[in-house]
Amino acid sequence: MEMTMNAYVTGLARSRPLAPIETVESRLRGFIDGRIFDRPTLVLDCDAVVAKYHALAHGLGQGTLIHYAMKANPAPEILRALAAEGCGFDAASRGEIELALAAGATAARISFGNTIKRPSDIAFAHAHGIDLFAADAEAELDKIAAHAPGARVFLRVLVGATGADWPLSRKFGCAPDTALRLMDRAAFLGLRPVGLSFHVGSQTRDPGMWSDTLDQMAEIWHAGRARGHDLNLINIGGGFPAFYGDPILEAETYAGRVGALVRARFGDATVMAEPGRGLVAEAGMIVAEVLLVSRKSEDDLCRWVYLDIGKFSGLAETMEEAIRYQFVTPHDGGETGPCIMAGPSCDSADVLYEQRPVHLPMALQSGDRILIKATGAYTTTYSSVGFNGFPPLDLIVI
Amino acid sequence: MEMTMNAYVTGLARSRPLAPIETVESRLRGFIDGRIFDRPTLVLDCDAVVAKYHALAHGLGQGTLIHYAMKANPAPEILRALAAEGCGFDAASRGEIELALAAGATAARISFGNTIKRPSDIAFAHAHGIDLFAADAEAELDKIAAHAPGARVFLRVLVGATGADWPLSRKFGCAPDTALRLMDRAAFLGLRPVGLSFHVGSQTRDPGMWSDTLDQMAEIWHAGRARGHDLNLINIGGGFPAFYGDPILEAETYAGRVGALVRARFGDATVMAEPGRGLVAEAGMIVAEVLLVSRKSEDDLCRWVYLDIGKFSGLAETMEEAIRYQFVTPHDGGETGPCIMAGPSCDSADVLYEQRPVHLPMALQSGDRILIKATGAYTTTYSSVGFNGFPPLDLIVI
Numbered sequence: 001m002e003m004t005m006n007a008y009v010t011g012l013a014r015s016r017p018l019a020p021i022e023t024v025e026s027r028l029r030g031f032i033d034g035r036i037f038d039r040p041t042l043v044l045d046c047d048a049v050v051a052k053y054h055a056l057a058h059g060l061g062q063g064t065l066i067h068y069a070m071k072a073n074p075a076p077e078i079l080r081a082l083a084a085e086g087c088g089f090d091a092a093s094r095g096e097i098e099l100a101l102a103a104g105a106t107a108a109r110i111s112f113g114n115t116i117k118r119p120s121d122i123a124f125a126h127a128h129g130i131d132l133f134a135a136d137a138e139a140e141l142d143k144i145a146a147h148a149p150g151a152r153v154f155l156r157v158l159v160g161a162t163g164a165d166w167p168l169s170r171k172f173g174c175a176p177d178t179a180l181r182l183m184d185r186a187a188f189l190g191l192r193p194v195g196l197s198f199h200v201g202s203q204t205r206d207p208g209m210w211s212d213t214l215d216q217m218a219e220i221w222h223a224g225r226a227r228g229h230d231l232n233l234i235n236i237g238g239g240f241p242a243f244y245g246d247p248i249l250e251a252e253t254y255a256g257r258v259g260a261l262v263r264a265r266f267g268d269a270t271v272m273a274e275p276g277r278g279l280v281a282e283a284g285m286i287v288a289e290v291l292l293v294s295r296k297s298e299d300d301l302c303r304w305v306y307l308d309i310g311k312f313s314g315l316a317e318t319m320e321e322a323i324r325y326q327f328v329t330p331h332d333g334g335e336t337g338p339c340i341m342a343g344p345s346c347d348s349a350d351v352l353y354e355q356r357p358v359h360l361p362m363a364l365q366s367g368d369r370i371l372i373k374a375t376g377a378y379t380t381t382y383s384s385v386g387f388n389g390f391p392p393l394d395l396i397v398i
Numbered sequence: 399m400e401m402t403m404n405a406y407v408t409g410l411a412r413s414r415p416l417a418p419i420e421t422v423e424s425r426l427r428g429f430i431d432g433r434i435f436d437r438p439t440l441v442l443d444c445d446a447v448v449a450k451y452h453a454l455a456h457g458l459g460q461g462t463l464i465h466y467a468m469k470a471n472p473a474p475e476i477l478r479a480l481a482a483e484g485c486g487f488d489a490a491s492r493g494e495i496e497l498a499l500a501a502g503a504t505a506a507r508i509s510f511g512n513t514i515k516r517p518s519d520i521a522f523a524h525a526h527g528i529d530l531f532a533a534d535a536e537a538e539l540d541k542i543a544a545h546a547p548g549a550r551v552f553l554r555v556l557v558g559a560t561g562a563d564w565p566l567s568r569k570f571g572c573a574p575d576t577a578l579r580l581m582d583r584a585a586f587l588g589l590r591p592v593g594l595s596f597h598v599g600s601q602t603r604d605p606g607m608w609s610d611t612l613d614q615m616a617e618i619w620h621a622g623r624a625r626g627h628d629l630n631l632i633n634i635g636g637g638f639p640a641f642y643g644d645p646i647l648e649a650e651t652y653a654g655r656v657g658a659l660v661r662a663r664f665g666d667a668t669v670m671a672e673p674g675r676g677l678v679a680e681a682g683m684i685v686a687e688v689l690l691v692s693r694k695s696e697d698d699l700c701r702w703v704y705l706d707i708g709k710f711s712g713l714a715e716t717m718e719e720a721i722r723y724q725f726v727t728p729h730d731g732g733e734t735g736p737c738i739m740a741g742p743s744c745d746s747a748d749v750l751y752e753q754r755p756v757h758l759p760m761a762l763q764s765g766d767r768i769l770i771k772a773t774g775a776y777t778t779t780y781s782s783v784g785f786n787g788f789p790p791l792d793l794i795v796i
Binding site for chain 2: 384390
């Protein structure tokens, strides 16, 4: 199995220089400017995704398995390009497995990383040769043993609070003592407990924030080995940040620091990473339109700016104003003022930024084109099927 | 125009007895029990929607125009049945206008109630004979005047906090003084300012909560008439509650009280209402499956229950745990314990109820069918296009 793994470790020899973000932006602008779009559209630069993949792979170091968290953006063009470069895929469902296979990924390059699986999806994965599954509960191990007998499993552990911009909920993972019990249980069921996984939280901008979590994981790891389990895979999940305005490290530098922290604790174990946002967010730019600029009353200090895209058609990640997207307008450079921003639907929850208004040009008006930067992740897939008669976000991959 | 309006006022002569909610539930259960569903599915009872329409119409009284807020559930079967009964439609976009027309509604029965419209959508509506538009800003009036010259407009007013379970944001409507200014502006642009609209907020369970808002509206109404505007339409929006566990009044009784409050202030003006949730929520039941029941550690007090449906595939209204859906399991009646509930996706935000755990049977296990009551509104349309490879909520109308 290790041979199969090593057959698709990141191809460092093929590493290319990473396109600087300014270059990606100017390439996207070059495509967008002068073109007419009849509805909100995400334009995604495939080369930028591939370059980011190589940067993360190079940073994390020789032997790292990168499994793209395709939920961030499963555009077939992106999946094909990543598969061709040797990237693996983390799938959460039969639907995602089918997409990865269709993109040319072999079963050995696909992990079924969801801890909540339909039994029929497990059987589907097993029938297609997929051999690596996540679990965090006994009942899940029972399902895997029944539908993918003899498979490799890694146990997801619930780690304490980290310094991520958006710490995760307690949804995934089990307590450390339970993880050890589950290793025993997996072996008893004829499965092969090969490792551990965790997730530091999305947008963890400081690589130092990984240390505590890695210490906790190493403790469980050594306890598991002491119990006789041949652990050889440490899955560090995602958390690689994208640039939304707050400073982040350059991708390769960031990955290098995280890789060093991991190797200091896990030696020659196989390291797996599951970047999603970190690979695709900065590669995309949404083209949208201003539908209305107004004030609620004459003495209103804030203007309201309504776009033709909102929470239900691509910008769901503005929820709780977590992500502060950056905007480009035709009037940039002119005088600005505070704006509350909202989407086009008849839903009062479809407000993008209200707690912390966005400063936009005073000259902005209905009909203006507006570009939304770093929107390659969690936009097309979070779109509703067509709430209020507005179609889902369109996508063009260049 | 009044003649056209009166031609489709609610047909009270055709009023039928409202199906009690127990009857609707047993009809839905009769259809569901024993059937196999291969993915999460909403089963919707068309007769129950029609019966609720007649109950609201009868309660609100002779002459009320009911325009279904189709965003709640635009299933073609529902739209056709409502259109056949004389119900009108509130549309928010070209997409919704097309659905209403396809269902057999005439243009006179369709209002374009979104205050944020694409200019091309206004032109589309105008070309199809739609003559009634909402606005809350000068720039919107400009668009309407340009693309639907001479149209009737009603001005949406921003009202103060009410007693709704979910008060609306400030997204829609303008301040009272602005509403008066906009009436003048509409007339200046050759449009016909015919009335006012507002929204008390979703799930306003106490009809008495409408009084303050109606008083505010009446003040603006009389000021507008004093300025010479021939106002004849008061659009009271939605807010009609559905039963999610907390007690509500029977629909006709509730509507009767609201109707009396409105007529006491607006006399013989035409009353328009835009129920969405109030018409369809109780008519639907989702069939789902338990994928996993687990505890994070052996001494965990709460179990985690993971379903095959979550925030991204139909249950978006659990956001902030606002709606407390009610569940039916095969083990009801047995001993229960607290559960945190979550969806199947690899997204840590896909948690349904965590702040206030749900009590479910101790015997509940992976593979059990679970029914979710009163899910006819804002479920199919809030579904994502297929986040994480999970398909959108399926729909069967019976």
